[in-house]
Amino acid sequence: MYQEIFSKYTPTKDNLIYILHDIQDNDPQHYISEEAVQAISEYLNIPSNHIYGVITFYSMYSTKPRGKNIIRLCESPHCYIKGSENILRKLKNALNVGIGETTKDKLFTLELCACLGVCGNAPVMMINDDVYGDLTEEKIDEILARLREVK
Amino acid sequence: MKTLADLKKIREKAQEEMKLRGSNVRVKVVVGMGTSGIAMGAREVMKTFLEEISQRNLTDVLVTQTGEKGLSSMEPVVDVVEEGKDKVTYGNMTPEKVKKVVVEHIVNGRIVSEFVVTTGN
Amino acid sequence: MSLKRIDLLICCGSGCVSAGALKIKEKIQSVLKDKGLLNEINIIETGCMGPCDLGPVMIVYPEGIFYQKVTVNDVEELVEEHFIKGRPVKRLMAQDKQEQVVSTAKEIPFYQKQVKVALANCGYIDPESLDEYIAQGGYEALGTLLTEKKPADAIEIVSKSGLRGRGGGGFPTATKWKLAAGNKDSQKYIICNGDEGDPGAFMDRSLLEGDPHRVLEGMMIAAYAMGASKGFFYIRAEYPLAIKRIKGAIEQAREAGLLGKNIFGSKFEFDAEVRTGAGAFVCGEETALIHSIEGERGHPSAKPPYPSDKGLWGKPTCVNNVETFANLPTIFLKGPEWFASMGTKTSKGTKVFALTGDVKNTGLVEVPMGITLREMIFEVGGGIVGDRNFKAVQLGGPSGGCLTTEHLDVPVDYESLKEKGAMMGSGGVIVMNDSNCMVSIAKFFLEFSVEESCGKCSPCRIGLKQMLDIMERITSGKGKEEDIEELIRLGEAIKQLSLCGLGQTAPNPVLSTIKYFRNEYEAHIRDMSCSTSVCLDLMHFNIDKAKCIGCSLCAKKCPVTCISGSKEEKFTIHQLDCIKCGTCMEVCPVKAISKIPQMNDEVKACREKQRLQSEYEE
Numbered sequence: 001m002y003q004e005i006f007s008k009y010t011p012t013k014d015n016l017i018y019i020l021h022d023i024q025d026n027d028p029q030h031y032i033s034e035e036a037v038q039a040i041s042e043y044l045n046i047p048s049n050h051i052y053g054v055i056t057f058y059s060m061y062s063t064k065p066r067g068k069n070i071i072r073l074c075e076s077p078h079c080y081i082k083g084s085e086n087i088l089r090k091l092k093n094a095l096n097v098g099i100g101e102t103t104k105d106k107l108f109t110l111e112l113c114a115c116l117g118v119c120g121n122a123p124v125m126m127i128n129d130d131v132y133g134d135l136t137e138e139k140i141d142e143i144l145a146r147l148r149e150v151k
Numbered sequence: 152m153k154t155l156a157d158l159k160k161i162r163e164k165a166q167e168e169m170k171l172r173g174s175n176v177r178v179k180v181v182v183g184m185g186t187s188g189i190a191m192g193a194r195e196v197m198k199t200f201l202e203e204i205s206q207r208n209l210t211d212v213l214v215t216q217t218g219e220k221g222l223s224s225m226e227p228v229v230d231v232v233e234e235g236k237d238k239v240t241y242g243n244m245t246p247e248k249v250k251k252v253v254v255e256h257i258v259n260g261r262i263v264s265e266f267v268v269t270t271g272n
Numbered sequence: 273m274s275l276k277r278i279d280l281l282i283c284c285g286s287g288c289v290s291a292g293a294l295k296i297k298e299k300i301q302s303v304l305k306d307k308g309l310l311n312e313i314n315i316i317e318t319g320c321m322g323p324c325d326l327g328p329v330m331i332v333y334p335e336g337i338f339y340q341k342v343t344v345n346d347v348e349e350l351v352e353e354h355f356i357k358g359r360p361v362k363r364l365m366a367q368d369k370q371e372q373v374v375s376t377a378k379e380i381p382f383y384q385k386q387v388k389v390a391l392a393n394c395g396y397i398d399p400e401s402l403d404e405y406i407a408q409g410g411y412e413a414l415g416t417l418l419t420e421k422k423p424a425d426a427i428e429i430v431s432k433s434g435l436r437g438r439g440g441g442g443f444p445t446a447t448k449w450k451l452a453a454g455n456k457d458s459q460k461y462i463i464c465n466g467d468e469g470d471p472g473a474f475m476d477r478s479l480l481e482g483d484p485h486r487v488l489e490g491m492m493i494a495a496y497a498m499g500a501s502k503g504f505f506y507i508r509a510e511y512p513l514a515i516k517r518i519k520g521a522i523e524q525a526r527e528a529g530l531l532g533k534n535i536f537g538s539k540f541e542f543d544a545e546v547r548t549g550a551g552a553f554v555c556g557e558e559t560a561l562i563h564s565i566e567g568e569r570g571h572p573s574a575k576p577p578y579p580s581d582k583g584l585w586g587k588p589t590c591v592n593n594v595e596t597f598a599n600l601p602t603i604f605l606k607g608p609e610w611f612a613s614m615g616t617k618t619s620k621g622t623k624v625f626a627l628t629g630d631v632k633n634t635g636l637v638e639v640p641m642g643i644t645l646r647e648m649i650f651e652v653g654g655g656i657v658g659d660r661n662f663k664a665v666q667l668g669g670p671s672g673g674c675l676t677t678e679h680l681d682v683p684v685d686y687e688s689l690k691e692k693g694a695m696m697g698s699g700g701v702i703v704m705n706d707s708n709c710m711v712s713i714a715k716f717f718l719e720f721s722v723e724e725s726c727g728k729c730s731p732c733r734i735g736l737k738q739m740l741d742i743m744e745r746i747t748s749g750k751g752k753e754e755d756i757e758e759l760i761r762l763g764e765a766i767k768q769l770s771l772c773g774l775g776q777t778a779p780n781p782v783l784s785t786i787k788y789f790r791n792e793y794e795a796h797i798r799d800m801s802c803s804t805s806v807c808l809d810l811m812h813f814n815i816d817k818a819k820c821i822g823c824s825l826c827a828k829k830c831p832v833t834c835i836s837g838s839k840e841e842k843f844t845i846h847q848l849d850c851i852k853c854g855t856c857m858e859v860c861p862v863k864a865i866s867k868i869p870q871m872n873d874e875v876k877a878c879r880e881k882q883r884l885q886s887e888y889e890e
Binding site: 012013014015016017018020021046053054057058059060061072076077078080081089113114115116117118119120121122124126129131132133134 | 469510547628702
Binding site: 158161162165172179183184186197201 | 534
């Protein structure tokens, strides 16, 4: 099942980070399952505890299933000064989830992250690979509505 | 690309493509593109300038546009602006007249007085 | 030659994209198509033009007209008035200090003190076009170097230029290369550190997105100088556009014969690839970065051995910052003396800064080293937003310290800043006005460092957490008299004992704010007061009954229904239940509600009671 992804990389340890990203991005639930870890361990010939060590070190990997859209709200000082707390409260209310949780319809997961480097347009969030800046509570409603429509 | 000479060729071609943003322009041709100008054929005048300059590979000549010049009876109107020289304004331009202006004035430096409306600012 | 008569440059740096630049581009294309003008107008998506606050921005050539805060609704007018009738749209243009409309970027105060070296092409060329990079002189520096000079000459040139690492360390670049060049190992590596994680920094992102070939050419110059045949770009995964652009640039370079064997007909052989991070700030530290590329957890290692001796896979490796590479092509084209003619005695050249916070012009700027803080904040930055006063500026993000009004005439260079207890860092500059609480800001940076600590060494892992615990107590009204001295003691110890740069610099925000704003810390502890009302536990909202008209709007809007009263009795906030959201103050039609920079007496009494009770129970 993971062969297609593995075939893109030589089985060397330095490809681990790449492989983890690839597997996570291609999983509809955006996570790395136990099964995946086993398969990677066999392919790269590395013990699975090393793989878990790497997964748990880097904040972008998840061992728990997540939603289709991963919302990462920047919690760094700039965004805080510009009101990210209000945006966080809005997101929590609109999605009815806490930080690190996924909506019941599995459409959204809400996470906090460190500085995204778009500080001139704070407050900022990323949803998957898209960046949204100059956030207001109204914009959050628009963005979520648009994403809900996407099949 | 194997040599510095290859690089130079690519550079010169690419600079030509980027001329609108460039700063090594000797002559600027400004075509009046207000409503009356367009109605009297300014677009064709503009197009002819672009074609003539392209054919002759005049890399230091820029063609651009401006709005209403206020000389409606003389439209289409074209300014030829050169650093250190008086601006020359040609009026009642046509594609044929453009060809003459390009050869005589822009390439050979001889103002085509019979087309001139005014000089200087 | 094309028949295009307008070059429309739309800034598509991540900032403007997040503000809607791509939607504007789509609308422009659709309107031009309707009017049959698509073949006359060249639309180019460029990298960051700099003034993020004014975005989305665009420049229309050949006139060079600068448009700001453009929206989708402005597109029809722009096309009709400017592109068709030749009349630039004044209401979308910028203004100078005298509030006169200005047409070109050169006239805008934001750009006037700037000198673009690393950022020369950003916002001017299409970053996905190798040709446009070449048009601007790209790859000529590399070509001349490979065909006319030896690696030792390259090191000499960079040494003469005085270039120092732009990632924050400020280590002389030529020295780093020389150390690696001296190693006899035949396999060497060059790494571009694109793991820019400092909160408030986006210089490297903008360079990678806006001028990727420049960074690649710089890397190749470095590789030639030190003897590396393979290069890695390590870019944080939160920068997907930067990753895409660099990958694209590498492919284009390969196709053009600029990567591979016999580059420019010389014996130099080089190839590059991209590696990504996965969300770990500490991987910006060079040894942690190397471990990450190797497929390990990103734990820093003790130095020596230095990477130039034993780096990636045990081979001699140089890790250089994105901006360091971006300076190299111009140093070689214009000469090291030209570069060294800018800046100060020890800090040559220019530096890219991300200027953010309470200034009018936030964004990306490049200025000669030695510019004063005053010039940077009040001229380039346009001064403080609104009618507030300058209070402090934080340089260097979570590793840096803050400087205040007494330091405004300090020149911005490596040594001068260090002398004052601050540091250049990677270039993040946060300007703060007097509505900011310095204790709270220091706590935020400390929180960031605690979160990002890799956990390997105790001083950082345990010590920073202890400092954070103290800061949390102070900002929530539970500070103790001895806390300030304890913070200083812990901070100094952590700086001395930590294994890597993260731990060694993490206490700086706290230590420098104690140095210059000790009175704020004392007020938080002794008076349970936050003078700026930022620390929510040390302030409260109050309804002035004399002004209150009893309309009950505040009570209705309060999300926790903690306001009660009547038209006759007026309204009161029940302080013990108040969550300090500020909604009541926002909605009051007569401004009867204000912030009092002090813990409310009732809350104070309740807490004291709880404290005594818990002591009794022990």
